[in-house]
Amino acid sequence: MIPVSEPLLDSRALALVQDALQSGWISSEGRYIAEFERSWAGFCGVAHGIAVSNGSMALALAMQALALPRGSEVILPSFTIISCVGAVLEAGCHPVLVDCEPDTWCLNVREVAAKISSRTSAIMPVHIYGHVADMAPLNELARQHGIAIIEDAAEAHGAQYQGRRAGGLGTIGCFSFYANKIITTGEGGMAVTDDANLAERARSLRNLCFRPERRFLHTELGHNYRMTNLQAAIGVAQFERIEEHLWRKRRMGALYTERLRNVRGISLPVERPGVTNVYWMYGVVLDDAVQMDAQEFARRLRERGIDTRPFFLGMHEQPVFHERGLFKGERYAVTERISRRGLYLPSGLGLTEAQIETVCAAVEECLA
Numbered sequence: 001m002i003p004v005s006e007p008l009l010d011s012r013a014l015a016l017v018q019d020a021l022q023s024g025w026i027s028s029e030g031r032y033i034a035e036f037e038r039s040w041a042g043f044c045g046v047a048h049g050i051a052v053s054n055g056s057m058a059l060a061l062a063m064q065a066l067a068l069p070r071g072s073e074v075i076l077p078s079f080t081i082i083s084c085v086g087a088v089l090e091a092g093c094h095p096v097l098v099d100c101e102p103d104t105w106c107l108n109v110r111e112v113a114a115k116i117s118s119r120t121s122a123i124m125p126v127h128i129y130g131h132v133a134d135m136a137p138l139n140e141l142a143r144q145h146g147i148a149i150i151e152d153a154a155e156a157h158g159a160q161y162q163g164r165r166a167g168g169l170g171t172i173g174c175f176s177f178y179a180n181k182i183i184t185t186g187e188g189g190m191a192v193t194d195d196a197n198l199a200e201r202a203r204s205l206r207n208l209c210f211r212p213e214r215r216f217l218h219t220e221l222g223h224n225y226r227m228t229n230l231q232a233a234i235g236v237a238q239f240e241r242i243e244e245h246l247w248r249k250r251r252m253g254a255l256y257t258e259r260l261r262n263v264r265g266i267s268l269p270v271e272r273p274g275v276t277n278v279y280w281m282y283g284v285v286l287d288d289a290v291q292m293d294a295q296e297f298a299r300r301l302r303e304r305g306i307d308t309r310p311f312f313l314g315m316h317e318q319p320v321f322h323e324r325g326l327f328k329g330e331r332y333a334v335t336e337r338i339s340r341r342g343l344y345l346p347s348g349l350g351l352t353e354a355q356i357e358t359v360c361a362a363v364e365e366c367l368a
């Protein structure tokens, strides 16, 4: 079976983990945390990085650090992972959904503009499958209305928008370093920002809001969102190879697009002018004229030894939110369509050209 994803780990990661172990610094203090934070923030073009236990907690931390008014509205796409809505709710805010674009699968900025109200306090764009959302008009909206932008860049390590890296384009950016992300720490995440006050608040909230002057006196309720030095050691080793990982992803994207361009019945990922797509996962969407849905397509590919994953199912279709009285009766046509007709093909960092050819031949066969 050709897997959907696999990490690329090397002896350097092993050596750094061994060093961390031997140093005795195995919890969240130790030099690899600071080094990983410094490297990653610098890579994103911002001053501060706050490493955390996973990407979902990076989003939760970013929301809490912003201290948005309780009950205020945060606009985000329906087509995303549940962590986004979870972070908004945990911060006591109200999620307001928008549909996504049919080609980039990222949030539709015109719909965002239409849903801004006097209660809006933030927008949370999500860079889907490696393509950056249209940040310039979002930043303009944020400026006009004095609201924050929380980027979910978990799937867009190193992706660029007008020459600047994802994660460093808004008020605060959030990353995941889960095993299938472009660089990994196994489990892990980071929030990055240029705002020193926000970074300081995030650091405190990450570590139970201990106060530097009197450790066990608390004036605010924090969490333990800390990353371990062992995970950060893997992160440092992975970061050394970021350019190679990005090259592999972009090469994979180019090979798939070249080979599948003329196959009838599917649409492929795009790359808008000014954007560098990093093809975290190579998604394809079945045309309406094709009789089968993505589930059937996945079944046929699996029969041919090819593993795939379905696209997200929209947040407005989640029973867990309907039970809470959220998003009932809302419809987002593009999200509904791609969630039923989209899947992603094997996109691992170890994927060979021969495997890509095998996948493409099978895709063609399934559609014939």
Ligand SMILES: *Cc1c(COP(=O)(O)O)cnc(C)c1O
Pocket (backbone or CB within 6 Å): 054, 055, 056, 057, 080, 081, 083, 126, 152, 154, 155, 175, 176, 177, 178, 187, 188, 189
């Ligand atoms: C992976 C991912 C996350 C969550 O990251 P975890 O580390 O798994 O918690 C958040 N947002 C998006 C868009 C993701 O793809």
